[in-house]
Amino acid sequence: MEIVDYLRVARRRFWVLVGVPVVATGAAAAVVLLAPQQYTGTAYVAAPALVGGAAAQQYTGIQAANQFVAAFGAAATSPKVVEQVSAETGVAAGALRDGLKVTQVGASSQIEVRYSSTERDTVTPVLSATARHALTFLFASQVGIASQEVKTASGDVTAATEAISAWEKANKVSQADKLYQATLNELASLRQQQLAMQAVGNTRGAAAAGAVIVELQKRLDTIGPKLPEYQALLAQRDSATSALAKAREGMQAARAQNQAADSTQVTSVSAAAPVSRVSTLVSTAVPVGGAGVLIAVLLVALLELVSRNRGGTARSAQTADAAPDATPGAVVPAPRTQAQQNATTAGR
Structure with a gap:
């Protein structure tokens, strides 16, 4: 064509x-x-203290901002946060999921939370509650985890200390490691004194020192075999104490982040405003009109195809009706040439 x-x-x-x-x-x-008229509002979450900085923070490194935004977006629409916001504001959970939209402001760690609804009075409360519960979901839970770690580490220290006390009670000795070292030092000193007394001929003093040396050696022989077990208990307590100190540092860091995530300090919420029907009309009608043009073109093509098929069928039927009937054994005369037709006309 x-x-x-x-x-x-x-x-x-x-x-x-x-x-x-x-x-x-x-x-x-x-x-x-x-x-119905739609109303929309925006909440800005700007918490730079939560991203980057100390390695103990949750979000560090090159992708810290993107990770924080992604985590906040997931938290804002998570079932737990949605249920909390729904219970607080009275808005249905489905309406919250449909109306909420979380976006990143450029490449920064700032977050824009937008909510649209036909009920103007619910826009601002929903935005405030969503930002607060999402931040609590992300950071308050870390405080709980850190507190549990401190509790566990403290229990380990207590258990190790009780084990040491039980060992000392069973062996009737206190601070065996220090007692063993003190006895060892005292024994070395007495032996030097004994040698000095023997050198000057003080046999009586040397004998007295020898008696004390024998008692100290007995003490060493009694404590020595048990000392490795006691030292193992001490190492266990030292390890538990180190873990407790580390857990307390983590709890302090978690509490600092939780304080930095205070929604009253890092969130600003705008007032609800009506959505322009003109922009909505343009953004909706133009794509629909374009789709209508495409459908119209396809419909015309389909109509033309059907029309051509019907025309071809009709012409085939007319050709079949105009053709002479052929009976079995009948001779069909050959078509006359143009010269024969002219001769017949001249004869007439």
Whole structure:
């Protein structure tokens, strides 16, 4: 087909090409104009102290801002936060999920939370509650985890200390490691003194020192075999004490982050404002009109295809009716040539 043929088809199907887009656009416009008035508001969450900085923080590194925004977005629409906001504001959970939208402001760690609803009075409360519960979900839980770690580490220290006390009670000795070292030092000193006394001929003093040396050696022989077990208990307590100190540091860091995530300090909420129907109409009607044009073109193509098929069938039927009937054994005369037809006309 040439361009002229396309133009001829377009002129013949003009009302289809125009009517379908007009009806589709009109229907979209009617839906937008007859729908209830929408109201929207925005909450900005700006908490730079929560991103980057110390390695103990949750969000550090090159992707810290993106990770924080993604985590906040997931928390804001999580079932727990949605249920809390729904219970606080009285808005249905489905309406909250449909109306909430979380976006990142540029490449920063700032977050824009937008909520749209037909009920103007619910916009600001929903935004405030969502930001507060989402931040609590992300950071208050870390305080709980850190507190549990401190509690566990403290229990380990207590258990290790009680084990040491039980060992000392069973062996009737206190601070065996220090007692063993003190006895060892005292024994070395007495031996030096004994040698000095023997050198000057003080046999009585040397004998007294020898008696004390024997007692100290007995003490060493008694404590020595048990000392490894006691030292193992001490190492266990030292390890538990170190874990407790680390857990307390983590709890302090978690509490600092939780304080930095105070929604009253890092969140600002705008007042609810009506959504412009003009922008909504343009953003809705234009795509619908374009889709209507495409549907109209496809419909015209389908109509033309059906029309051509019907025309071809009708011509085939006419050709079959015009052809002479052929009976079995009948001789069909050959078609006359143009010269024969002219001769017949001249004879007449």
